[in-house]
Amino acid sequence: MAKRTRSQQRRPGPGPAVPAASPAATASTAPAPAAARPPVRAAALPTATRGRFWLDFELSWASWALFRLCFFGLHAIDAVLQLAHAPRYGAGGFNVPQLPLPLLPAPDRTGMSFVYGLLAIAFALCAVGVAVRVLLPLAAALYAYAYFVSQLDSYQHHYLMCLVLFLLCFVPTAPTSVGADGRRWLRSWALRLVLVQLAIVYLWAAVAKVDPAWLDGKLLASQVQPGRMRSLIDGLGFGAVAVLVLATEVALAATIWHRRLWFVAAPLGVGLHLGIELIDLDIGLFSYYMIASYLLVVPGAPAEAALRFGRRLVAPLARVPAGTALAVTAAALIAGVIHVLRHPLPLARAALVGLALVAGAALAARRGGARAIAGRLGAGALAFASMAAVLATTDVAADHFRTWGGASRRMGLPSERAAYQGLLAVDPRSEYAHFYLGQLDVKAGALDAARAHFADGQRVAPTRVRCYLAGANLEAGGGDRAAAMATLERGLAAVPGDPELLQRLAALRGAGG
Amino acid sequence: MISTLRSWFRPAWPHAFIAGVVALQLLLPLHYYLVRHDEHDERFAWRMFSSTRSLTCDVELRVDDRPIELGREFHDAWIAIARRGRRAVIEAMAARLCKQHPGSTVTAFLTCKPVRGEPYSVGGFDLCTIPRL
Numbered sequence: 001m002a003k004r005t006r007s008q009q010r011r012p013g014p015g016p017a018v019p020a021a022s023p024a025a026t027a028s029t030a031p032a033p034a035a036a037r038p039p040v041r042a043a044a045l046p047t048a049t050r051g052r053f054w055l056d057f058e059l060s061w062a063s064w065a066l067f068r069l070c071f072f073g074l075h076a077i078d079a080v081l082q083l084a085h086a087p088r089y090g091a092g093g094f095n096v097p098q099l100p101l102p103l104l105p106a107p108d109r110t111g112m113s114f115v116y117g118l119l120a121i122a123f124a125l126c127a128v129g130v131a132v133r134v135l136l137p138l139a140a141a142l143y144a145y146a147y148f149v150s151q152l153d154s155y156q157h158h159y160l161m162c163l164v165l166f167l168l169c170f171v172p173t174a175p176t177s178v179g180a181d182g183r184r185w186l187r188s189w190a191l192r193l194v195l196v197q198l199a200i201v202y203l204w205a206a207v208a209k210v211d212p213a214w215l216d217g218k219l220l221a222s223q224v225q226p227g228r229m230r231s232l233i234d235g236l237g238f239g240a241v242a243v244l245v246l247a248t249e250v251a252l253a254a255t256i257w258h259r260r261l262w263f264v265a266a267p268l269g270v271g272l273h274l275g276i277e278l279i280d281l282d283i284g285l286f287s288y289y290m291i292a293s294y295l296l297v298v299p300g301a302p303a304e305a306a307l308r309f310g311r312r313l314v315a316p317l318a319r320v321p322a323g324t325a326l327a328v329t330a331a332a333l334i335a336g337v338i339h340v341l342r343h344p345l346p347l348a349r350a351a352l353v354g355l356a357l358v359a360g361a362a363l364a365a366r367r368g369g370a371r372a373i374a375g376r377l378g379a380g381a382l383a384f385a386s387m388a389a390v391l392a393t394t395d396v397a398a399d400h401f402r403t404w405g406g407a408s409r410r411m412g413l414p415s416e417r418a419a420y421q422g423l424l425a426v427d428p429r430s431e432y433a434h435f436y437l438g439q440l441d442v443k444a445g446a447l448d449a450a451r452a453h454f455a456d457g458q459r460v461a462p463t464r465v466r467c468y469l470a471g472a473n474l475e476a477g478g479g480d481r482a483a484a485m486a487t488l489e490r491g492l493a494a495v496p497g498d499p500e501l502l503q504r505l506a507a508l509r510g511a512g513g
Numbered sequence: 514m515i516s517t518l519r520s521w522f523r524p525a526w527p528h529a530f531i532a533g534v535v536a537l538q539l540l541l542p543l544h545y546y547l548v549r550h551d552e553h554d555e556r557f558a559w560r561m562f563s564s565t566r567s568l569t570c571d572v573e574l575r576v577d578d579r580p581i582e583l584g585r586e587f588h589d590a591w592i593a594i595a596r597r598g599r600r601a602v603i604e605a606m607a608a609r610l611c612k613q614h615p616g617s618t619v620t621a622f623l624t625c626k627p628v629r630g631e632p633y634s635v636g637g638f639d640l641c642t643i644p645r646l
Contacts, residue, residue, distance in 0.1 A: 054531055091588040096605045098556065151602060152590050156561060167534070189527050197538060204542045204559035213564040213629045222567055222628060410584045 057192035060300030061175040061184035062307040064191075065129070067295040072127035074292055075139075075161070076383070078285045079119035080390040083345060083397070086112040087404035087419075088152055092411050098148045107149045109404065110346045115146050117340075117350025117387070121357065124383035130376055131361040132173045140165035157286040160201060164293075167194050183304065191296060195257040198293060202256070206249035209242070217242045225280045233279075248272050262297040269294050322370035329377035333358060336384025343388075344425035345397050354383065397426040405436060416440065431461035438470055450474055458487075462494040465501055472504060484508055550645075553598035553625075570598040570625040570635075576610055577617045586610070598625050598635070600646040607640035621646060 089095070090108035097104065105111065122139040126132050144162045147153050167190050175184035213219040217238025224230045224238075233241045252269050255261035270291055277287035295303070317325070333355075340351040358380030365372040391397055405419030417440050423433040438453035451474060457467030468491030475484035488505040492498060545558035555565055572595045574581045583592050587606060594602050603621050610619045621636040623646075636646055 054527065085590075088588050088590040092586065094587055094591060094605070094609060096591075096602050151556075151594060151599070154556075154594060156556075156559065159557060163538075189531060193531055193534060196535060200535070200538045201559050205561045207542075208558070208560035208563045211564055214562070219562065219564050219567060219628055223562060407588050411588070412585065 054189040054192055056187065057189055058177075058185050058187045059191055059296065060303060061186050062303035063295060063298065063300050064171070064186045066303040066306055067292065068129065068132075069127050070292040070295060071289070072123045073386075074285055074288050075143075076120050076123035076127060076386055077390055079116045079123060080387050081284070081394065081396055082116045082146070083113055083347075083391075084395075084399040084403070085152075086110075086116060087400055087407065089150060091407050092413065095149075096151045098151055098153075101148065104145065104149050112146065113346045113400075114349045114353075115142050117345075117347040118142060118353055119146070120387045120390075121350065121354035121380075121383045124386050125357070125361065125379055128379045128382065129173075130379040131357070131364065134360075135357065136165070137169045140169055155284055155286070157283065157289060160197075161289065163197055164194055167197065183300070192257065194293075195296065199253045199257045202249045203253035206246055206253060209246045209249070214242050214246070215239065220245070223279070223281060227280065229275075229279045245272070256297060259297075266294050266297050269297075322374065325374035326370045326377070329374045329381055332381035333377045333384065336381050336388060339388050340384055343391065343397070344422045345391070345400060351384070355380070358383070398423060398430070401426060402430075402432065405433070409436065429460040431457045431464055431467065434460065435467055435470065438467070438474075442470075442474060447474065447478065458490065458494075465491055465495055465498050468494075468501060469504060472508070476508060481508055481511070551598075551600040554601060564628045566597070567628045568598055568625055570596050570623045572596055572603065573622045574603075574606060574610060575618075575620045575622070576614050578620070581610065598623060600635075603636075604640065604644060604646055608644060611641035611644075617641070 087109045089112045090106060095106060119139055119142050122135045122142070126135050126139060140162070143158075143165055147158045147162050170190035170193075171188045172186060176187040177185045179185060209215070211219075217240070220233070220242045221238040224233060248268055249272075252265055252272070255265040256269065258265075273287040273290040273294075276283070320328075337351050337355050340347050340354075358376060361380070362373045362376040365376050368375075401419050401423035405416055405423060407413070408416035408419050417437065420433040420437045420440070423430050424437070427433070434453045434457035438450045438457065441447070441450035441453060451471065454467045454471035454474065457464070458471065461467070468487055472484040472487040472491075475481075475487060485505060485508050488501050488508070491501045492505070495501065542558040542560075545552075545555060545560070553565055553568065553570075555563060560566070572583070572592070574583060583595075583606075586609075587595075591602060591606070595606065603623065607619045607621055611617070618639040619641050620638065621640055623635040624632055625635065626632045640646070
């Protein structure tokens, strides 16, 4: 795996490279003190293209740090979003793995929730540079498991991310040299290999488009959703845009790995992926991952500026007394862990393992004193808070339980009730959950419970008629025709003139003579 | 001895690793174009937005000639993949039905409609005795 900072022999370049940080330093540590810096090279410009193609590939540390923040931050968010899909794994005991790997544990809802939950925490910690050396290989392995364990994950970019994460494990976790101007540099063949990997993907993607269905624009036209982008492409001609996309992919395959051609690759690549995002395909966060990847090929100056801005933002935190910082971050971490532990999604194991990882990182930083420990605990608190924020601001948890319930109902699985109860725990105003729980209670003969669910369904969604109809059927089935008619009349008061309610009411009145 | 071996391999290993990764990534997609049995299975071939991805298939599985309600047996997500014509998934579905109904015949019928060209059919034989489509 990746080595920590170590001195490396440089090939001819503008000046000698120097080790930037002590062997104990990590990516999350402060820059090496100026006094500790041995002679520096004369210029701060990267020299990789003059040296060995692979081994001398160099990037500004700021570019890497910004890439790391955005790339792993996106992964942390994506892992939480994937929780919505966890219930489909192992449903009905059926699975087809990507590769015949019989030793992989069979996936199921709780197992995949654990994997995605832990990935969210690990990636969030990696994003801010905590314990990257340990957490990134762990995250890469979990990510690879999540992808390869089942063909249910049909996103090609998840396969690409498996490869990229694996390669990123070989990137040093601290700067490898410092320039005359104090700028830090990272030398890594693995970063060059990531860019070559992206070039190979573009190359094969272009080969796949050498197809009459793509070249005449018919395929593109079938994939672009209606909207402004479709109108725009239509104006240019689908065939012309299809050829342009193919040419762009060829150009990216030829340029993204070559530093001197990055001025071509960066705008082309970002433009291509922004365009793909705007046509609203069902490709998850693929465009965002790719755009984040282009942070590796943009000039270092904007990244340096972004990093300086970030440092200014967090500078006031340095003035907080160490003891206070420790207490506050520990409290925030505990609050975050408790929040995730109490969440209806099966995240308890992930939260506990995540807490253990944060504690391990804090323990490893103990030689840096209370402030270093507070930094690790703060990063942990941030990881749990980001997971809680995504869960609170999206429908991930509700979708998890809704799809679990729906599949359980269709497949006749005993998990149906637990799924709807989980949905109610996440969203007490779910008419869907009340309706189906009421139906299950009717089947089980728990009529009072069913009546209560139908009444709750009518209360939370007064304009949806199915809980009125189900409630009326329940009362009529029990012989209470008046109560059934009263339920339907309540429904008609909320949804005047609804044909289904009117029809049922007429039938009841007719039955009563 | 060990240190000598280390000194030999240390400079060589990144290059060997890099060569392996690049070669694998350049060649693996060729598997799809040259060898792969199922042209509907585009995994590991980087065929983004391909015409195959836009293909849709009607899938029917029968046990002793009685149609199976797929939604009762398999999750919707698997049915969606089967409707893209991925044979490995349909074969696994059939294998499961064969296990559930020993001694019965399990037949898969696929009718696929490509973006260009005529619809075509796959299957129609007992997958319990010939398990590959």
